[in-house]
Amino acid sequence: QVQLVESGGGLVQAGGSLRLSCAASGRTVTSYATGWFRQAPGKEREFVAAITGGGSTYYTDSVRGRFTISRDNAKNTVYLQMNSLKPEDSAIYYCAADRATEFTASYARRTTYDYWGQGTQVTVSS
Numbered sequence: 203q204v205q206l207v208e209s210g211g212g213l214v215q216a217g218g219s220l221r222l223s224c225a226a227s228g229r230t231v232t233s234y235a236t237g238w239f240r241q242a243p244g245k246e247r248e249f250v251a252a253i254t255g256g257g258s259t260y261y262t263d264s265v266r267g268r269f270t271i272s273r274d275n276a277k278n279t280v281y282l283q284m285n286s287l288k289p290e291d292s293a294i295y296y297c298a299a300d301r302a303t304e305f306t307a308s309y310a311r312r313t314t315y316d317y318w319g320q321g322t323q324v325t326v327s328s
Contacts, residue, residue, distance in 0.1 A: 204228040204317040206297050211322030214287055218326070222282040224297030224319060234317075235300040236280045237309055238271065240293035240324075247296065249310040251282060255303030262310070265291075287326045294321040 210222040224236065233255030241247040251271040252260045259271050270283040280297060298315035300306055307314040 204234075204299060206299060206317055206319035208295065208297050208319045208322040211295060211324045213325045213327065216288055216326055216328050218287050219283070219285045220287065220324060222284065222295055222297075222322060222324075224280040224282075226278045226280075226299065226317075233275055233303045235302060235305045235309070236273065237298050237300075237315060238280075238282045238295060239298060239312065240291075240295045241321075242293040245293075247312060249312075250295070252305070252309035253280060254305065260309050284324070287324075289326045289328045292324060292326045294323050296321045 205227045207225045208222060210220060212220060214220055235254045237252035238250040239247050240250050249262050250265055251269055253271045253273055268286045273280045297319045299317040300314055301316045305314060
């Protein structure tokens with residue numbers, strides 16, 4: 203089994219930065235394709251960013267240029283650096299992992315992912 207644990211969320215003012223971490227444990231997940239999603243109150247969970255085992259990255263339009271996804275395979279950890287945060291970025295952020303190095307289906311679909319973390323709250327004040 204694979205466990206994903208997110209950390210790094212918190213309260214920040216608009217324009218500030220946060221770095222989220224997603225630490226994986228259990229079966230070897232060193233190079234699993236991984237994504238970040240977020241869910242705001244009353245809204246569906248939406249795709250934010252993704253990274254393959256080889257390091258290819260993908261972003262939703264609203265965060266491109268502000269957020270950066272990266273991974274440290276030696277630490278079994280994927281990061282989401284979030285800069286220039288806006289109030290509309292406020293949500294619970296979840297990391298999720300596919301069971302392969304490359305995505306087995308669309309990286310933006312929730313159903314592509316086999317493993318999910320419990321989420322970490324990000325609140326951006328105006």
